[in-house]
Amino acid sequence: MAQNRCVLCGIRPATSREHIPPESFFERPYPPNLITVPACDPCNQGTQSDDDYVRAFFATLDHAGAVPTLDSVRNRVRRGLLRPEHPGLRVRLIASSAVVRRFTGTPTPEYQVVTAEIRPEGERILNWMRKQVRGLAYHVTGQLIPRSTCIGLERTYFMHTQPPEYWELWVKGGEYALKGRTGFIGDVFRYAYRDVDRSSCTAALRLEFYGVFSFTALIFRADFAPPQRVRFPF
Secondary structure, three states: OHHHEOOOOOOOEOOEEEEOOOHHHOOOOOOOOOOEEEEOHHHHHOOHHHHHHHHHHHHHOOOOOOOOHHHHHHHHHHHHHOOOOOOHHHHHHHHOEEEEEEEOOOOOHHHEEEEEEEOOOHHHHHHHHHHHHHHHHHHHHOOOOOOOOOEEEEEOOOHHHOOHHHHHHHHHHHHHHOOOEEEEEOOOEEEEEEEOOOOOEEEEEEEEEOOOEEEEEEEEOOOOOOOOOOOOOO
8 A cells, every 4th residue: 555655765665754845944833734744764864964955055045025934944054054063064055156246237347246156956956856746746645656757847936047938838837736736834835736637747736935936846647758748738
């Protein structure tokens, strides 16, 4: 039965419960409706560094409209980065940071703004997000996503970084998901899930963190593998 197997790897027996999203994303006292799913110990305990990294990455982004809870998270991340006994995350963030010069008007030195930016470990964040998608899909449907299933994923914040046509699929997919089952945990996390018919994918999901960091995920059919042609009824 599905509940006897880890929802995240789909292989090992489930011996614990994993929070989706991580408990550390919330402030104490924790909301009473935190989501947990069956998980094996390696999947439960082996990704804590990824949880810390993604939480710290969100905390470094300057995005207007984020809920006040993110300020508390920033303070907690800041304290954690200053611990001398656990320098790993601090070292990793420093290694991925860069000084960037941006022009605010006429490209002359007096119009330059110098800022420090974090260049995210994109694949690490995507893998972490796919874990959240697997857990959330199980929470909604009670069904495991086979490990070989292709999960497409894209952020839908900071959309000024790509041409408008790039975002059309992901924005429409997120809007489609919002017409299905929705839920929230405090002001930190909101989600939407909707099954898809007559398409290359079986479900569309929208996940939003701290009111501003949104993602669209598409769960494809078992026989789908890129670069097959994709059909969507959105």
